[in-house]
Amino acid sequence: MNVVQLGPLLLNLDLLISILSAFVTFLVIKMRLYRLNIEGIIAEKYSRAMMIGFFTWKLSFILFDPVSVIQYPMSLLYFDGGDRGIGLAFVTSLAYVGFRTRKDHTSLTLNLDLASAGWIAGSSMYQLLFLFMGTSNMLFHILHLLLNGMLAFCLYTSNRATLGMEKMSPCWIWYSIGMVGIFFVRESKSFIIAGFTKEQAVYIIIFLLALGFSNRLGQKKSKEAQ
Structure with a gap:
């Protein structure tokens, strides 16, 4: 503590x-x-x-x-x-x-x-x-901030005031992949599932949810185009 x-x-x-x-x-x-x-x-x-x-x-x-x-x-x-x-x-x-x-x-x-x-x-x-504070995991903190900046840029740099799922889903897909990756450089990791940490497991779930939303939107657009 x-x-x-x-x-x-x-x-x-x-x-x-x-x-x-x-x-x-x-x-x-x-x-x-x-x-x-x-x-x-x-x-x-x-x-x-x-x-x-x-x-x-x-x-x-x-x-x-x-x-x-x-x-x-x-x-x-x-x-x-x-x-x-x-x-x-x-x-x-x-x-x-x-x-x-x-x-x-x-x-x-x-x-x-x-x-x-x-x-x-x-x-x-x-x-x-x-x-x-200069604690350990300096590289992890820097990478986390960079990914947050990329997510903010992806979501909020358009002229549209409100966001739609068609914009949010791809942003969160790539963000989740990045977050899973940077946890491999974090010090003092504790793996719980198939070589992944609990944080990585959470981001994998977010990735799957975002991917599901994205696929659902794609199928909806395909039906409307027919």
Whole structure:
């Protein structure tokens, strides 16, 4: 665990970086909604989803190691649910966004547009902060930032205000391939499935989903052309 001392307090540095990155994510989603001239109430959906994800990740330590929490309650300030907590946080946040999306009747395309903008901003801030701190995995952080820049260029440099699946799918296909590749240069890897890390497994799933969307759009256009 990386910590920074502020007077008598020891602060979890990873936690501080995650909070700052989440704040940047929210700001960029707000800016994107303003660019699209859409009501800001949708931003509240994502801010709540991030809060739910954060507290799920942080408090899942109680679920995975209740004995330590009972013996040392202050451990909640310094520890979290780790990788399992991140997975649980992702699922709960995604479920909340899905539930709210059904209620506000926003399109899948709009939600993916906002999620893409938020991901690019938040993950870039996360990588930048670790890069400036001079930690290990310098090459990985640089490559991650380059891929984020390429994804942003691919998605948001057109004159069209809104994105369509026909534009997002190819961008995410190539981005996912790149992300799978750069995790091979990351230090301290732990392989879990067929020589791939858990992060690579996630990007392979994203690649398959994007490829599926792309193929579906291609088949739809072929039918319309007939």
